Amino acid sequence: MVVDQLSEAEADRLFQAFADATRRDIVRRVTVGEYSVSGLAALYAMSFAAVQKHVAVLERASLVTKEKRGREQIVRGNHEGLQKARRLLDEYEAIWRQRVERIADILAEA
Amino acid sequence: MVVDQLSEAEADRLFQAFADATRRDIVRRVTVGEYSVSGLAALYAMSFAAVQKHVAVLERASLVTKEKRGREQIVRGNHEGLQKARRLLDEYEAIWRQRVERIADILAEA
DNA sequence: ATATCGTACAACCAAATGGTTGTAGATCAG
DNA sequence: CTGATCTACAACCATTTGGTTGTACGATAT
Numbered sequence: 001m002v003v004d005q006l007s008e009a010e011a012d013r014l015f016q017a018f019a020d021a022t023r024r025d026i027v028r029r030v031t032v033g034e035y036s037v038s039g040l041a042a043l044y045a046m047s048f049a050a051v052q053k054h055v056a057v058l059e060r061a062s063l064v065t066k067e068k069r070g071r072e073q074i075v076r077g078n079h080e081g082l083q084k085a086r087r088l089l090d091e092y093e094a095i096w097r098q099r100v101e102r103i104a105d106i107l108a109e110a
Numbered sequence: 111m112v113v114d115q116l117s118e119a120e121a122d123r124l125f126q127a128f129a130d131a132t133r134r135d136i137v138r139r140v141t142v143g144e145y146s147v148s149g150l151a152a153l154y155a156m157s158f159a160a161v162q163k164h165v166a167v168l169e170r171a172s173l174v175t176k177e178k179r180g181r182e183q184i185v186r187g188n189h190e191g192l193q194k195a196r197r198l199l200d201e202y203e204a205i206w207r208q209r210v211e212r213i214a215d216i217l218a219e220a
Numbered sequence: 221a222t223a224t225c226g227t228a229c230a231a232c233c234a235a236a237t238g239g240t241t242g243t244a245g246a247t248c249a250g
Numbered sequence: 251c252t253g254a255t256c257t258a259c260a261a262c263c264a265t266t267t268g269g270t271t272g273t274a275c276g277a278t279a280t
Contacts, residue, residue, distance in 0.1 A: 016126075019126040021118040070278075079206055082206065157240065180246095180248075
């Protein structure tokens with residue numbers, strides 16, 4: 001029963017997207033409030049185009065969505081990507097738990 | 111009460127390390143069993159040096175440890191890095207929960 | 221109507237990434 | 251001792267990444 005087998009490419013995109021401090025900050029901001037792309041750009045010491053690229057990376061990773069409103073593009077947090085990332089890490093955690101159990105079993109046999 | 115404020119650089123290293131399928135596979139393998147660097151290298155269609163670099167990336171991110179045993183270097187999973195990554199994602203999840211609560215409050219006022 | 225604003229996108233650049241081969245030092249086996 | 255094995259690391263290369271500036275275009279305000 002594979003609920004949602006994340007493709008390797010999807011996992012790549014997710015973690016890659018998280019691997020940048022500016023992008024992590026954007027995710028936090030747009031989860032709490034609403035920001036246009038230029039609204040976000042005003043927050044960082046880099047060009048509008050650079051921020052635009054960061055948003056695009058986050059969008060491809062399903063960590064934010066964009067919605068056109070007038071001439072602005074509103075960026076919002078997308079729970080989907082975060083959930084996928086967490087589920088991924090949970091799998092690694094599960095492997096650790098299994099390992100611990102296995103060792104406990106071996107010790108119990110002694 | 112900041113328990114373990116992850117530096118941005120640390121977070122970068124962690125997620126960057128996870129952002130590669132080969133490295134994620136290495137993490138899984140060495141969590142379950144013991145592998146030397148060359149033992150790992152035998153598993154992938156790339157050079158020993160390439161695998162060695164992947165292991166180095168994982169080590170810098172605290173996702174694996176290396177221990178010298180004779181002429182071999184044994185690679186083992188390191189729970190520390192994984193825990194840090196999970197804690198990080200948990201913070202983002204917490205922001206989401208706060209957002210949901212805030213919206214619920216607003217609705218309750220109406 | 222015109223100027224301004226917000227966005228998209230192309231072209232470019234430097235640095236980082238993910239791979240290679242080659243060399244050299246330890247350690248182990250015969 | 252000699253040869254094979256495991257590791258480390260340097261040098262190199264192609265591609266990607268993270269930034270820049272410049273151009274174009276739809277939406278808004280005056």
